Amino acid sequence: MLAALLFADTDSVTAPELAEGLGISSGSVSGAIKMLSTVGLIERVPASGSRREHYRLRDGAWAILMSAQNGMVQAMFEAADQGIAAAVADTPAARRLAEMRDFYGFMFRELPALVERWQAERSRR
Template identity: 80%
Template sequence: MADLAHAAERMALTLSQNGLQKATARVLSALLFAEDDSVTAPELAERLTLSSGSVSGALKALLTVGLIERVPAPGSRREHYRLREGAWAVLMSTQNTVVQAMFEAADEGIAAAGRDTLAARRLAEMRDFYSFMFRELPTLVDRWQAERTRRAQG
């Protein structure tokens, strides 16, 4: 059990070192390592020794990007949460809006800087990269889902 707790904390540290807020990283990690199908916000707060506000903010952030979902829990008056099935593919699919926004920002920057400037060349590389990612992400997600289905079928 100590190894599991250590692995969960290591995961949270890795997530926070790579951009997630610390509380959000800890909540995501707790959901990844949870032995129960779903958990409540108060359970997370107690397990992680976090304030209810921190847990609430983390859950909201994770719900927004599609990594977790609320689930019904018959007989319980509290909301229950779990890691969404296919969460990572959902996350990458939602990244299309981020990728599109970055593409558009780079394109606007090129127009503002003037086409024959150093800034425009830098921004063109950014725009072209995000254009490529926007085109390729759906295909990668589809390939992942097909591979996942093949693995599940054994």
């Protein structure tokens, strides 16, 4: 579905157009639309002269997606931290969980700055 939106020759497409073009059910399209909307990649847009809902890839979708990932990154960090508290110290499990916690802590701190740098670079273009 994401590929269909990326390669569409029009600014927006309807759910029936997506279903027909991809050869999938309207239920599958509906589920994909919900998921892609939830993570901020696509949006519903008005289309003059049409009663159907139209969808398109959002401007800045990739930065929105990465910004939204902070919640998932924070959850993974917290899960690792809780795992460390439950694991026996100085075991392979504790070391793996510490690496996981450190990685996600790093990502949580760095992602916002990366998104800001991307947005600044994009606005200079």
